[in-house]
Amino acid sequence: xxxxxxxxxxxxxxxxxxxxxxxxxxxxxxxxxxxxxxxxxxxxxxxxxxxxxxxxxxxxxxxxxxxxxxxxxxxxxxxxxxxxxxxxxxxxxxxxxxxxxxxxxxxxxxxxxxxxxxxxxxxxxxxxxxxxxxxxxxxxxxxxxxxxxxxxxxxxxxxxxxxxxxxxxxxxxxxxxxxxxxxxxxxxxxxxxxxxxxxxxxxxxxxxxxxxxxxxxxxxxxxxxxxxxxxxxxxxxxxxxxxxxxxxxxxxxxxxxxxxxxxxxxxxxxxxxxxxxxxxxxxxxxxxxxxxxxxxxxxxxxxxxxxxxxxxxxxxxxxxxxxxxxxxxxxxxxxxxxxxxxxxxxxxxxxxxxxxxxxxxxxxxxxxxxxxxxxxxxxxxxxxxxxxxxxxxxxxxxxxxxxxxxxxxxxxxxxxxxxxxxxxxxxxxxxxxxxxxxxxxxxxxxxxxxxxxxxxxxxxxxxxxxxxxxxxxxxxxx
Numbered sequence: 001x002x003x004x005x006x007x008x009x010x011x012x013x014x015x016x017x018x019x020x021x022x023x024x025x026x027x028x029x030x031x032x033x034x035x036x037x038x039x040x041x042x043x044x045x046x047x048x049x050x051x052x053x054x055x056x057x058x059x060x061x062x063x064x065x066x067x068x069x070x071x072x073x074x075x076x077x078x079x080x081x082x083x084x085x086x087x088x089x090x091x092x093x094x095x096x097x098x099x100x101x102x103x104x105x106x107x108x109x110x111x112x113x114x115x116x117x118x119x120x121x122x123x124x125x126x127x128x129x130x131x132x133x134x135x136x137x138x139x140x141x142x143x144x145x146x147x148x149x150x151x152x153x154x155x156x157x158x159x160x161x162x163x164x165x166x167x168x169x170x171x172x173x174x175x176x177x178x179x180x181x182x183x184x185x186x187x188x189x190x191x192x193x194x195x196x197x198x199x200x201x202x203x204x205x206x207x208x209x210x211x212x213x214x215x216x217x218x219x220x221x222x223x224x225x226x227x228x229x230x231x232x233x234x235x236x237x238x239x240x241x242x243x244x245x246x247x248x249x250x251x252x253x254x255x256x257x258x259x260x261x262x263x264x265x266x267x268x269x270x271x272x273x274x275x276x277x278x279x280x281x282x283x284x285x286x287x288x289x290x291x292x293x294x295x296x297x298x299x300x301x302x303x304x305x306x307x308x309x310x311x312x313x314x315x316x317x318x319x320x321x322x323x324x325x326x327x328x329x330x331x332x333x334x335x336x337x338x339x340x341x342x343x344x345x346x347x348x349x350x351x352x353x354x355x356x357x358x359x360x361x362x363x364x365x366x367x368x369x370x371x372x373x374x375x376x377x378x379x380x381x382x383x384x385x386x387x388x389x390x391x392x393x394x395x396x397x398x399x400x401x402x403x404x405x406x407x408x409x410x411x412x413x414x415x416x417x418x419x420x421x422x423x424x425x426x427x428x429x430x431x432x433x434x435x436x437x438x439x440x441x442x443x444x445x446x447x448x449x450x451x452x453x454x455x456x457x458x459x460x461x462x463x464x465x466x467x468x469x470x471x472x473x474x475x476x477x478x
Contacts, residue, residue, distance in 0.1 A: 048464055054432045055460045058439045059453040067260035068444035073244065073251040081248060088145025095142035095204070097394060102201025106396025109195035113387075113394035118200055119188065120383050122230075124376040127237045131369050134245050135238035138224070141231060143211040147220045150212075165219035168226060173266025176214075178274055180207075180229020182330075185278035189285065190322040192315055226265070233275070236262070236365050237372075240433070256433055259365045260440065264358035272364040273337065276466075277330030279371040283473030284329060285322065299325065336465055337364065343458030344442075348451050359445060363438040363459070367466055370430020374423040374470060381419075385409045420474075427470040431463040438463075 094117075102114035109115040126137050138144065154162055187194050187203070194200075215223045224231045238244075239258035244251045262268070284290055291297040302321035306312045312320060338353070341360065345353045388407040393399045400406075414422075438459045442452040 048467065050428050051431055051435065051460065051464050051467060054435055055439075055456065058435060059449075059456075062436075062439055062443070063449055065440050065443040067254075067257045067440050071253055071257040071261060073253045076243075076250045076252055079245075079248040079250060084139065084248070085145075085149075087139040088141070088148065091140030091142040092145050094140070095208070099201045099204050101394040102197035102204070104395060105197060107197060108396060109197065110386075111390075111393070111396030112197040113390045113396075114197045114200050114204075115195045116383065116386055116390055118204075119195075120380060121387060123184070123188070124372065124380045125384065126234050127369065127372050128380065130234045130237040131240050132243075134241045134243040134250075135235050136245075137234040137238075138231065139245070141224070141228075143208045143215075144220065144224050144228070144231065146208075147212055147215040147224075151220055165222070166217050168218045168222045171266055172226070173268065174226055174232055174271050175267035176227035177229040177232035178267050178271045181233055181271065182274050182278070184229065185274065185281075186323065186326065189278065189282055189326055190319050192319060232271070236271075236275075237369055239362075240366055240369060256366065256437060259362045259437055262362040262365070264361055269334075269337070269357050269361045272361055272368060273330055273334040275368040276364065276371055277333040278326065279368070279375050280333060280469070280473060281326045281329035283371075283375050285325065287473070290325065336462055336469075337361075340458045340462035343461070344455045347446070347455035347458075349446055351445065356445075360438055360441055360459070363434040363441070366430045366433035366437065367463075370426045370433075371470060373426035373430070374474060377422050377426070378414075378419045381414055382409055382411060385413075423474055424471070427467055427474075431467045431470075434466075435459065435463050 098114045098117045101112055101117075105112045105114070129136050211223070211228055214227055217223075218227070225235070226232065236259075239262060240256055241258065242252060242255045244253050244258060285299070289297060290299050292300055294300075299318070299321050302324055303314070303317045306317035306320040307314055310317075338357065341353045341357045344356050344360070345351055385407075386409060388404045392402045392405040392407075435456070439452070439456055442455050442459075443449065446452040446455060
């Protein structure tokens with residue numbers, strides 16, 4: 001069967017699923033739902049058609065691997081040495097102010113700086129910035145800055161007496177980051193007291209202490225690139241950016257090209273599945289399939305089981321139900337990816353599925369970003385504005401440090417229709433980008449263009465499946 005016919009067949013199956021999707025709703029929107037200016041079904045059709053056409057175009061026009069060996073870069077500027085400690089000091093100051101606000105400020109999440117700082121600017125804003133400007137978090141990473149400063153002082157005082165760091169166990173890979181991101185996702189999506197400023201401050205201090213201890217054992221650079229959950233998480237998004245910071249130098253490179261240089265160490269596949277699965281569950285948890293009417297959804301049945309059969313309180317039973325949902329969603333994302341990998345292994349040349357999973361896992365990075373943009377864009381655009389008055393009154397005690405305490409959120413900055421355009425565009429662009437990365441890698445893995453293209457029929461199925469699922473989540477999972 002020809003490449004075009006297979007691609008169209010896969011797309012047609014996805015279109016049938018997309019057309020059956022219910023009307024869209026805003027998972028994180030803070031304004032009322034509006035009718036779209038064009039028929040809703042057209043979004044689903046357009047998304048699948050773009051993926052199929054992109055696949056055919058790649059097979060026809062992209063005939064050699066471009067990013068498998070050397071990624072072309074162009075030097076833009078040199079960064080002064082002083083900039084690194086200055087940025088680090090700013091990061092430490094922001095961390096200290098946020099923790100102090102959490103400990104000493106108002107207990108109300110809406111009037112305390114810390115919850116917005118953590119859940120909006122840090123968790124959502126930094127991925128956006130990383131995908132545009134490169135790994136900016138590394139420059140401002142507070143615990144990394146503290147470790148560097150402490151290392152400089154110890155090196156000056158101890159000299160040659162300072163012991164070398166322990167060798168980092170290769171089997172650990174990125175598994176510490178997997179655990180860290182899963183724990184934060186659990187905090188955000190499951191824990192019922194997640195916005196309590198006191199708890200957030202205590203957890204921030206605990207995380208900083210753990211990172212400093214680990215860096216003292218395994219070395220600052222090694223641990224920050226493998227074990228620091230947020231450092232690894234934001235760095236993966238930065239690999240999609242057209243800007244690359246390295247050795248006090250700013251380079252320009254083709255967008256997406258940095259993702260091809262991702263080292264597939266242990267835990268990388270699990271980390272990407274956790275990243276996508278946790279965001280997917282956030283959208284799914286707002287839908288009627290999960291919530292139902294009057295507790296008749298999946299969550300209600302699970303809560304009844306944990307409270308009735310196991311004797312948990314209603315609050316803890318709800319947390320247990322959401323924990324099950326989070327784990328199952330991550331497993332579902334992993335299953336979709338592994339089905340695509342198993343299909344690729346049948347394309348020829350006897351590549352083992354484990355090998356293919358490691359070599360193609362970087363194609364999930366733009367999908368992870370697409371889900372973040374689709375599900376959190378409205379949160380960042382609307383709730384992010386609250387930083388204007390929270391920074392003036394970080395403790396919530398009536399202060400007005402910079403004169404903007406009376407500022408308010410402008411909900412007309414973008415309409416619900418505009419948000420929907422951004423969400424759908426993010427899903428389509430993200431999944432097409434995943435196809436590009438997978439196709440380029442296939443040209444480097446397989447010996448000829450025909451086999452490489454045939455192997456990507458399965459990846460097209462995976463990408464269309466992720467797109468369909470993303471649209472389903474945005475529809476409110478009704």
